Amino acid sequence: xxxxxxxxxxxxxxxxxxxxxxxxxxxLSLAILNSLTPDRHKVTVVNDLVEEIPFSSNYDLVAxxxxxxxSLRAYQIAQTFREMGVKVMIGxxxxxVLPQEVLQHSDAVVVGEAENIWAKILQDVExxxxxxLYQDTAPPDLQTLVIxxxxxxxxxxxxxxxxxxxxxxxxxxxxxxCKFCSVTKYFGKTFRLKPISNVLxxxxxxxxxxxxxxxxxxxxNPDYCKELFKALKPYNxxxxxxxxxxxxxxxxxxxxxxxxxxxxxxIGIESINRRxxxxxxxxxxxxxxxxxxxxxxxxxxxxxMAAIIIGFDEDPLDQFQVTLEFLDKIKAGLALxxxxxxxxxxxxxxxxxxxxxxxxxxxxLYDMSNVVFxxxxxxxxxxxxxxxxCYEKYFSLVNIAIRIFRNVSISKxxxxxxxxxxxxxxxxxxxxxxLEHPYSGGSDxxx
Numbered sequence: 001x002x003x004x005x006x007x008x009x010x011x012x013x014x015x016x017x018x019x020x021x022x023x024x025x026x027x028l029s030l031a032i033l034n035s036l037t038p039d040r041h042k043v044t045v046v047n048d049l050v051e052e053i054p055f056s057s058n059y060d061l062v063a064x065x066x067x068x069x070x071s072l073r074a075y076q077i078a079q080t081f082r083e084m085g086v087k088v089m090i091g092x093x094x095x096x097v098l099p100q101e102v103l104q105h106s107d108a109v110v111v112g113e114a115e116n117i118w119a120k121i122l123q124d125v126e127x128x129x130x131x132x133l134y135q136d137t138a139p140p141d142l143q144t145l146v147i148x149x150x151x152x153x154x155x156x157x158x159x160x161x162x163x164x165x166x167x168x169x170x171x172x173x174x175x176x177x178c179k180f181c182s183v184t185k186y187f188g189k190t191f192r193l194k195p196i197s198n199v200l201x202x203x204x205x206x207x208x209x210x211x212x213x214x215x216x217x218x219x220x221n222p223d224y225c226k227e228l229f230k231a232l233k234p235y236n237x238x239x240x241x242x243x244x245x246x247x248x249x250x251x252x253x254x255x256x257x258x259x260x261x262x263x264x265x266x267i268g269i270e271s272i273n274r275r276x277x278x279x280x281x282x283x284x285x286x287x288x289x290x291x292x293x294x295x296x297x298x299x300x301x302x303x304x305m306a307a308i309i310i311g312f313d314e315d316p317l318d319q320f321q322v323t324l325e326f327l328d329k330i331k332a333g334l335a336l337x338x339x340x341x342x343x344x345x346x347x348x349x350x351x352x353x354x355x356x357x358x359x360x361x362x363x364x365l366y367d368m369s370n371v372v373f374x375x376x377x378x379x380x381x382x383x384x385x386x387x388x389x390c391y392e393k394y395f396s397l398v399n400i401a402i403r404i405f406r407n408v409s410i411s412k413x414x415x416x417x418x419x420x421x422x423x424x425x426x427x428x429x430x431x432x433x434x435l436e437h438p439y440s441g442g443s444d445x446x447x
Contacts, residue, residue, distance in 0.1 A: 004061070005045045242268070264304075294332060
């Protein structure tokens with residue numbers, strides 16, 4: 001069969017696809033499906049953020065994966081192919097939480113993870129018996145070795161000279177239940193571990209030695225992490241990942257991560273307002289621990305990066321200024337701000353919908369930098385202006401220079417640290433100056 005896999009962009013206010021000159025990361029989910037597809041099938045993978053969709057009736061199946069803010073573009077692509085008589089399947093986060101909506105725009109929907117059922121899907125397509133809905137009875141246990149296949153992608157559109165930061169995962173699931181988060185709706189609350197030998201095999205087969213472990217919280221299982229970090233040390237790689245503040249309960253993991261090649265960790269501190277954390281069901285974050293956590297990370301040579309959410313009901317409008325001052329106090333190496341977004345499938349969405357506070361269901365706006373709900377105590381426009389003002393202040397040239405100096409001062413490779421920090425800080429500044437979230441879409445938007 002001839003199979004086309006697509007990672008869509010989002011639509012702009014004129015329902016036109018938003019395009020960029022370069023993309024940040026190659027799509028891991030499609031690389032996994034690519035690997036699971038038998039060699040007798042021809043597979044093409046297209047990243048719609050940069051590349052043009054090769055619309056043609058010559059495909060036996062078009063498989064699209066989409067987050068919520070990509071879903072309307074996914075529907076647009078699907079419609080064009082379906083009008084040509086091509087079967088279209090849509091999966092991913094949005095299809096999992098709103099399968100009946102997605103079915104109105106596709107021939108089939110995959111709910112949840114697809115690894116265990118991909119072979120069945122391909123068989124059904126070959127036999128002309130494609131079902132409308134596919135859902136595994138249990139999530140993949142991750143014990144089977146699946147090495148992502150990158151060679152059917154145009155790697156030149158990522159990073160420099162086709163050397164992207166490679167996305168991999170070591171665990172799936174999250175034991176917590178933060179009200180605004182959709183992770184548990186997709187991966188469940190069960191926490192699954194990939195055998196360390198499989199992780200190492202994927203690293204050996206990767207097209208670069210710089211990785212982003214996309215685990216939602218790589219250090220949930222301390223014993224597993226200790227073994228993983230020890231195993232990574234001889235590979236001389238660089239990597240980033242995400243952790244919760246609870247890593248402070250096992251501080252030895254910080255040193256082990258540093259020795260294993262970790263250069264930066266994103267920490268979802270979300271807020272310094274205790275009432276906001278409690279309301280979001282993330283009060284396991286202890287605000288009093290933030291400064292000590294960041295101090296220990298910096299002491300190990302790891303750049304601490306903070307993820308902040310703006311717009312909680314408990315936050316006053318001037319919360320952003322207090323937050324900026326706090327980030328400077330704890331010497332965060334980088335911070336990314338997001339507007340509270342009630343993603344469908346989350347408890348936040350259900351609560352706001354019940355209260356009549358959802359302003360619209362233009363899914364393209366659900367990108368963490370638009371206000372799609374009625375805030376508490378101020379207007380949507382006030383929240384929007386405060387959000388971009390926060391970014392403008394944070395990425396002033398003076399503040400960028402201060403952060404670069406701090407990040408270089410803790411690194412064992414100061415030249416590399418300077419270049420990486422300079423590029424990431426100026427890249428983020430460039431994005432926010434055009435009113436785009438730094439990690440939304442790609443780089444160098446084509447207008």
